[in-house]
Amino acid sequence: MSTLATKRLGTNVGAEVLGVEVDQLLADDALPAACMEALEEHGALVFRELHIDDETQIAFSKKLDDVGKPEPAEPPKIYLVTLDPKKNPSAEYLKGTFAWHLDGAQDDVPTKATMLSAHAIAAIGGDTEFASTYAAFDDLTDEAKERLGRLRILHTFEASQRLVNPDPSPEELARWHEKPDKEHPLVWRHRSGRRSLVIGASASHVVGMDMDEGRALLDDLLVRATAQDRVYRHEWTVGDMVIWDNTGVLHRACPYDPNSSREMHRTTMSGDEPIQ
Numbered sequence: 619m620s621t622l623a624t625k626r627l628g629t630n631v632g633a634e635v636l637g638v639e640v641d642q643l644l645a646d647d648a649l650p651a652a653c654m655e656a657l658e659e660h661g662a663l664v665f666r667e668l669h670i671d672d673e674t675q676i677a678f679s680k681k682l683d684d685v686g687k688p689e690p691a692e693p694p695k696i697y698l699v700t701l702d703p704k705k706n707p708s709a710e711y712l713k714g715t716f717a718w719h720l721d722g723a724q725d726d727v728p729t730k731a732t733m734l735s736a737h738a739i740a741a742i743g744g745d746t747e748f749a750s751t752y753a754a755f756d757d758l759t760d761e762a763k764e765r766l767g768r769l770r771i772l773h774t775f776e777a778s779q780r781l782v783n784p785d786p787s788p789e790e791l792a793r794w795h796e797k798p799d800k801e802h803p804l805v806w807r808h809r810s811g812r813r814s815l816v817i818g819a820s821a822s823h824v825v826g827m828d829m830d831e832g833r834a835l836l837d838d839l840l841v842r843a844t845a846q847d848r849v850y851r852h853e854w855t856v857g858d859m860v861i862w863d864n865t866g867v868l869h870r871a872c873p874y875d876p877n878s879s880r881e882m883h884r885t886t887m888s889g890d891e892p893i894q
């Protein structure tokens with residue numbers, strides 16, 4: 619049990635953190651460990667209307683990142699999540715956030731957790747949804763747990779971009795291929811003893827399985843993991859801050875107008891556990 623006061627928001631994922639003021643984030647030495655514990659339990663934590671500035675977000679993210687690590691982490695940088703190419707040169711790729719994914723699925727060691735704070739929100743759409751891949755694994759039959767535990771998946775940037783840009787130009791395709799593909803087991807056995815499914819937009823195919831059969835399996839797992847009653851959907855208010863456990867939670871942005879002023883400030887807590 620965590621020592622933070624929380625209120626559950628979804629059945630499998632999501633809790634609101636109660637009674638934490640912005641001044642406490644850097645002053646309360648017990649808070650970072652309590653947050654990481656609550657994150658492990660709830661998958662996503664919502665802090666309503668904190669209105670943190672970038673400096674505080676960086677410093678608090680670093681404190682969270684340092685929890686349980688032998689060496690202090692590098693302070694993270696703020697990354698702007700916006701579809702405005704003037705503010706973020708990679709804005710076009712961010713349409714990929716409209717599909718269920720985990721961050722850094724092609725990395726050796728994916729991000730441990732991601733933090734967003736809302737600086738401007740969309741007039742229509744732009745909620746963020748979360749679904750637990752721990753729960754998705756736990757829901758399987760014993761036979762399926764055993765069978766899926768032997769499978770490996772190839773994760774590619776192309777797979778996730780094709781979902782939002784199905785007809786790429788040769789130049790776009792070439793750029794997508796600059797990022798190396800990565801093979802991971804379908805079932806992640808975490809150090810904690812928990813197991814989760816590594817699925818989502820980047821999952822291209824099941825290694826060694828007939829393409830269509832593998833695709834059908836991945837699609838079915840994703841549909842079940844993200845069924846409406848399994849999902850927590852966060853409707854943003856400016857100033858909200860949300861952190862999610864990127865190792866056991868899928869997330870996606872609900873569509874919003876690319877011309878909207880929606881702007882999230884993002885930091886990440888570095889991972890220290892390869893998918894194995």
Ligand code: OGA
Nearest residue numbers: 699715745746870871884
């Ligand atoms: C991200 C992401 C979703 C959103 O920042 O990694 O997927 O709602 N964001 O902006």
Ligand code: MN
Nearest residue numbers: 715719720721
């Ligand atoms: Mn993301």
